[in-house]
Amino acid sequence: MALVLNEEQVMLRDAARDFLTARAPVEHLRSLRDAGNSVGYSSELWAEIVDMGWAAIVVAEEHGGLGYGFAGIGLLLEESGRTLTPTPLLSSSMVAAALITRHGSDDQKATYLPALASGEHLLALAVDEGTQHDPTSCNTVAVEAAGNYSLNGSKVAVVDGGFANTFIVAARKSDESTGLFLVSANATGVKVDTVSHLDTHKAATVLFADVEVSAAAELAMPDGLEFMLDVARIGQAAELLGIAQEVLERTMTYLKDRKQFGVAIGVFQGLAHRAANLYTEIELCKSVVLHALRELDAGTEDIAAIASMAKAKLAETAHLAATEGIQMHGGMGMTDECEIGFFLKRCQIVEALYGDRYFHLDRYAKLSGY
Amino acid sequence: MALVLNEEQVMLRDAARDFLTARAPVEHLRSLRDAGNSVGYSSELWAEIVDMGWAAIVVAEEHGGLGYGFAGIGLLLEESGRTLTPTPLLSSSMVAAALITRHGSDDQKATYLPALASGEHLLALAVDEGTQHDPTSCNTVAVEAAGNYSLNGSKVAVVDGGFANTFIVAARKSDESTGLFLVSANATGVKVDTVSHLDTHKAATVLFADVEVSAAAELAMPDGLEFMLDVARIGQAAELLGIAQEVLERTMTYLKDRKQFGVAIGVFQGLAHRAANLYTEIELCKSVVLHALRELDAGTEDIAAIASMAKAKLAETAHLAATEGIQMHGGMGMTDECEIGFFLKRCQIVEALYGDRYFHLDRYAKLSGY
Amino acid sequence: MSDLESFRLETRDWLEENCPKSMRTPYESDDDICWGGRNAKFTSDEQRLWLQRMASRGWTVPTWPAEYGGGGLDREHAKVLADELSRIHARPALMSFGISMLGPALLKFGTEALRQQHIPPIVRGEIRWAQGYSEPNAGSDLASLQTRADDHGDHYKVNGSKIWTSYGDKGDWMFCLVRTDSEARKHEGISFVLFDMATPGVSTKPILLISGASPFTETFFDDVRVEKDQVVGEVNKGWTVAKYLLTHEREMIGESGVSEAGSASISEIAVRKMGLNNGVLKNTMLRSDIAKLEIDEIALDLTIQRARDEVKAGASLGAQSSMFKYFGTELNMRRYELLMAIGGLDALDWDGGENADGLLPKSWLRTKGNSIEGGTSEIQLNIIAKRILGLPG
């Protein structure tokens, strides 16, 4: 498949950009923060997004979705990266939809997929427990009893955890394998505390104390955890791509406008060469993200190396873009008033969740046998 | 002790610079190469150097030396780095003198130190065996028999090996410890093959086949190998410092002289900022080298981390200087006619011998407990 | 016993007696820093006492002349005092832009009357000074500033605004660059003036930073009266004073990165947070960046030490201060990037959580300004290229 957007995709991207720029620019995030919004997103905005069908993009038509694939949701995430719009698109509309489509039982599909597509039901990934992202270590346990499970443990940095209806919880079973369980946020024994992340988005710490979960709530495939995380990482890469591009464009505008020593500062090679290098890195990133989304769409079995490559490369480049963006904006870049700092903050969060560049370089090397 | 040169040291440095610039500039190295010199150094030049007392700098006065210390020989190596002059100063006058002074028996001191100070006897370090520098692995064996040893094995990349009188050979003993043995180049069973390194200096591959070595030829201390290598690494750092400074100065001259687009190219910030960064790195390097030499002079017990820090930092910076030097000289920098390429070649050799920057970063981290 | 040795013993005794125990502990928060000033808020009586006692000996400024209330110590005695303060982990008795910036300029360029008026209150921490340099349209190109001082006979009237005034809302007096000749070329019509910030027409507005703090203000001037005897150096020659002072500022900023860096080993934190695997840091991809950082921190410390030794031996630091400013701030930024990576998920929380109300992420964000304030890294590189390497342009 050619590494270019088709006409339909270009239309989707343009529509997304128009909508997000008009309805949820960076100012939207700032106003959520300044209003002290407790969950970190706007349900009104989400309703509008659902109306446009974005929640249904990954879900197959037979389950009430659009079957439009990952390339489509990738574009939406990329555009959300440009406007820093907080939405449940990544966790619910992309990752949960992909996971249940691939690993769900018929019942689970029938229950969740239409609800995901309609945007009414939101899911959140409850994976991490300690300070370092490490999916191989899981202290939350699922003990089998009378055909059901009892869950005990706690999860941190649960994105969308403050308003999700259902958690996808990684828990260690008696055979030491890690299973994934669909747990209602309303179940007895579930306790949710929201915390503010540095990007002003919210996450949650979730406690599970003797939470009863039926066996039917377990996702079938044992490798679901890595698949789920890899889909999330590719979605993050798309968001980081949007961040990087937006910062570059804003910074180029600033370099053309800002005058010092009687000239626009973009005339100085010391800045221009760094900008050109950053542009080049971002062009590489575009290909990496497009490729990863295509591989997801193609149903490629082994996406681990592709996902780690995408996350490592995008984290590095978006971070470079965000820090260069501040430096090139000079004193203005350090102010809360200037929006450029919001991009660095968001970038840091997206980088750190589900493994930062160091984690993924390490994983990529291990997957490649060194 | 203050981190500045005293008057005596400034005089020594100036004298060294005057001599080497006049008698053995880069042209000297080129003429050795073009004349097909088989050992890679000029014994006539060495005789002049000896006359100035440089071979005697590290050796104590009681053994016929000047007792001038490591700060002194470091300055000579730094200046040799500026002119790329091949001499046995590092292996013989610095490392062998330091090793025998610290770890030699009285007999060994009496035999070797005056001979080193007079420049008549030259020693070479025979340590490496495989493609990677790895002092923990030694396949050359020293088998005890009737109070003597029999040596078998082979060594590669033996600097000055083509003309040294004595080899300091690392060999594994029956108790699995590695000993150091002083072995005459004329001993039966020693076979020397010189090879050309990419910097046009020569090194040697040395074979030891049933070479008989008396027990008195063993150096007493078991940690002699690491000490010996660390002294060598600090000496290399001094040479790399000279290389880096010389390349920076030559390149700055070029940036002021070379005109493109009607101006001296040094006016372009794209180059000027990189030059300023390189200058800063080199200033840091000066302090690191001076500090390491001072610690050697102070007899500091544990110089391992200091040596690895110096080698890692200097290798990185000198390499940056040498590659920037070529890039900033443009097409000219790629020609054999322009001397700047000789600095990159020499730099690569000094970096690689006794551990490159990766080796020493790794060793530094391990020594620091991570 | 040599003079230095006996001075050491005396100093040790005096400190033992006069430095309160609570002033020998690390800062618990930024509030513990003593800035002095008319409205000084002391967090404890002991903090006030410590300032008073040190000021009484002139030891808030050990090397300044005794005639203005300074300690009158030479370099060697000052080093002894510093050693002894460091030995007992004493907190600085006073932090002050009057000490780090204005004072040296006053001593070099001020009239006797100006020194007599301003230096003693600086020594005693009675007046807190603010700096008025940058303007919205004069950042890296500082000399293009447009705040104007019009001649009204015995005084000027100042109009315009400044930006990036550190703690401008807490300052008592300001040292300020103003344009006194709008016809002259841009470096030549500038004067360096002093005025009380309580003068009618001065107002300030805090600037909220990305770190969530507001350590800077914008400062506005509306017909602010400045007496003519409050010009430091010659009228229209203020640029000379400003450059001298900027060099001091750069050294301070460059070194501050370092002393902070020296406070904790980043590899120890990494080992604690991430763990070892066969004696090697578990995430080996971080190891290389950590080792390079630690080596560079030591290398910078050694280079500062070398520069001090060279100055002692008679060299002048000059444009090298740009090198310290450049490398010191970039290094501090690298350090905080690594601390964030090591901090992992804990480092993401803005309030509450595992990391003391987001101290780490807030500090990390704050470091992004290090390479901008006090002259951007690009400006420092320009200075090195031109003044040290002699490149044209």
Added chain:
Amino acid sequence: MSDLESFRLETRDWLEENCPKSMRTPYESDDDICWGGRNAKFTSDEQRLWLQRMASRGWTVPTWPAEYGGGGLDREHAKVLADELSRIHARPALMSFGISMLGPALLKFGTEALRQQHIPPIVRGEIRWAQGYSEPNAGSDLASLQTRADDHGDHYKVNGSKIWTSYGDKGDWMFCLVRTDSEARKHEGISFVLFDMATPGVSTKPILLISGASPFTETFFDDVRVEKDQVVGEVNKGWTVAKYLLTHEREMIGESGVSEAGSASISEIAVRKMGLNNGVLKNTMLRSDIAKLEIDEIALDLTIQRARDEVKAGASLGAQSSMFKYFGTELNMRRYELLMAIGGLDALDWDGGENADGLLPKSWLRTKGNSIEGGTSEIQLNIIAKRILGLPG
């Protein structure tokens, strides 16, 4: 069966029959490259035969018009041919600056007579072309060239010199930039001319590189006669032709780094040379640089593929070729730096020894020119900054 499918089968059959077995093996040395020319040295009869057979179908230049001897294939058919050649690992039948550089410019700017004269011999590999662009004082600032062509009625007399002529001592004809109007502004008095290097007054001198090889020459012109009908494009408009051709050259250089990079996995070499420890490369400090390199190699390959797809979809590459030239060459240089580190002590030997007569260190040194030739990295960054990002300057 579609046209494309039947073309694939025909091609496969034809290649099976006509591509000699020895032409399906990797090059053993640079001598195995077939450059053609009057003095072509074929290493074997099969090499000559392979060139003749491919040329007879115009497949040395598959997409060039059939009327000049080209293959006349559209993009899709050409892709099929390339796939089939790649499938059997066929060596290129002909390498030629006539193909990669001059030909496209002739097809775009040349008169019918010039095309008829020069293109068929290029297709058949009968004439080897050399490029005369750079001059000692016109490197990055190419347009400041001073080699001059004086008008002598029906011909010019050319005087001056060129530098960095690839294989100048092996060229038959030269395409050359000369100044035909010394009064005009520097970009406007330049013409693009062709002449036989056997013409009296042309001489060459090899340039020895740091790698020990001499792939370039200086080329000197002393009253060299050039016919006026050998001007490509308009007189004094040679800069337009040159720019068009430089873009082609940049793409070629940028991509050559990549295809080489694709040939062997650097991590495999590292594992073989350095060994593993618990499944992780023994020297963990190298791992990070290796992983970043491998990721960037894939990313660049994907980006070249994306650019091709975009061109197919109607976009024009334009200044993006500077990006490929810049990143491709820097990447290749990173690759060789790592290969040297992995090669360890073996990589230090210049002749003999473990590494095939110093092939690795010589190649490493040669890569240092990648970021200089064909427009330095700095020039590429300028082009990106101005033409793509729209920065001033």
